[in-house]
Amino acid sequence: MDSSVEKxxxxxxxxxxxxxxxxxxxxxxxxxxIAGREAGGQLMLTxxxxxxxxxxxxxQGPDLMMKMRKQAERxxxxxxxxxxxxxxxxxxxFTIKTETKELKAQTVIIATGAKATWLGIDSETRLRxxxxxxxxxxxxxxxxxxxxxVVGGGDTAMREAQHLSKVASKxxxxxxRDAFRAQKALVDLVTSKPNVEILYNKTIDEILGxxxxxxxKLKDTVSGEVSEMPIDAVFVAIxxxxxxxxxxxxxxxxxxxYIKVRDEVFSSVDGVFIAGDVSDFRYRQAVTAxxxxxxxxxxxxxxxxx
Ligand code: NAP
Numbered sequence: 282m283d284s285s286v287e288k289x290x291x292x293x294x295x296x297x298x299x300x301x302x303x304x305x306x307x308x309x310x311x312x313x314x315i316a317g318r319e320a321g322g323q324l325m326l327t328x329x330x331x332x333x334x335x336x337x338x339x340x341q342g343p344d345l346m347m348k349m350r351k352q353a354e355r356x357x358x359x360x361x362x363x364x365x366x367x368x369x370x371x372x373x374x375f376t377i378k379t380e381t382k383e384l385k386a387q388t389v390i391i392a393t394g395a396k397a398t399w400l401g402i403d404s405e406t407r408l409r410x411x412x413x414x415x416x417x418x419x420x421x422x423x424x425x426x427x428x429x430x431v432v433g434g435g436d437t438a439m440r441e442a443q444h445l446s447k448v449a450s451k452x453x454x455x456x457x458r459d460a461f462r463a464q465k466a467l468v469d470l471v472t473s474k475p476n477v478e479i480l481y482n483k484t485i486d487e488i489l490g491x492x493x494x495x496x497x498k499l500k501d502t503v504s505g506e507v508s509e510m511p512i513d514a515v516f517v518a519i520x521x522x523x524x525x526x527x528x529x530x531x532x533x534x535x536x537x538x539y540i541k542v543r544d545e546v547f548s549s550v551d552g553v554f555i556a557g558d559v560s561d562f563r564y565r566q567a568v569t570a571x572x573x574x575x576x577x578x579x580x581x582x583x584x585x586x587x
Pocket of ligand 1: 399400432433434435436437438440457458461462484518519520521537562563
């Protein structure tokens with residue numbers, strides 16, 4: 282094989298991509314990671330991470346990503362801090378174009394993740410990490426015994442609400458319409474909880490609070506009436522967008538843009554493997570993404586041996 286052809290290119294540098302890189306580097310594959318301009322993924326926007334095994338005192342999201350990156354570099358992983366613009370998976374070796382390079386690889390792991398969709402109001406950005414979150418499993422515990430609000434009406438909102446109902450003193454689910462799009466079974470599970478109240482036909486106009494969330498300004502979507510309500514935390518659960526724009530036409534995606542996988546890490550293209558939130562809308566945890574990155578690398582090793 283031409284020496285300019287990489288054995289493995291990993292696209293993405295969140296926990297999935299970096300765990301894949303650590304395993305691949307230790308396995309002698311000298312991986313090249315295309316880390317993106319915003320390297321590190323969603324954890325770069327997360328403060329306290331208290332649930333990643335091995336950090337008994339917790340760790341800040343960016344610190345965790347820096348440690349993972351250094352661990353990958355220790356075994357000679359190379360990094361490029363550019364975004365991938367396009368790929369050609371129609372022939373082997375595969376071609377990957379970044380802003381300044383055209384790279385070739387025998388195998389690829391795609392670990393580009395997903396971004397939470399936010400409401401897009403200024404107060405939400407200002408109070409993110411101070412009572413505004415998009416991950417109940419990550420941040421719910423910080424609001425034990427408090428009054429919490431979940432925004433959204435899909436499966437994610439119901440899953441978040443289900444988790445938070447165990448933590449909150451009182452949980453409000455705010456939805457902009459009068460009917461949920463989530464599966465009935467999930468809705469029933471949430472609405473059956475005694476501490477849950479549903480607020481239909483409402484949107485959040487503003488999240489109130491100086492240093493931390495203290496309340497919300499709600500707008501009734503039918504009457505237009507605006508009211509204020511005290512609350513300690515707001516969990517935004519209005520969907521995620523997988524980072525797969527550059528893959529269109531090259532690999533099978535579902536209707537929401539997530540990469541379709543079989544047996545966890547196999548894509549529709551032989552030799553292209555998948556890890557983390559770019560295909561996983563269900564678990565979305567750093568530790569599950571890292572696990573998926575590891576599985577993807579083990580499959581790459583197996584594929585190259587064959
Ligand atoms: P989703 O199904 O697209 O639902 C997003 C929800 O947020 C909708 O109810 C939408 O309202 C609301 N919304 C969107 N923009 C809003 C805004 N600006 N302000 C207020 N509300 C807004 O997204 P998802 O729940 O993340 O689910 C994504 C996919 O993952 C789905 O296919 C879902 O089935 C799947 N999933 C499955 C599970 C599972 O356990 N099986 C768990 C999570 C996700 P409208 O209803 O008015 O549009």
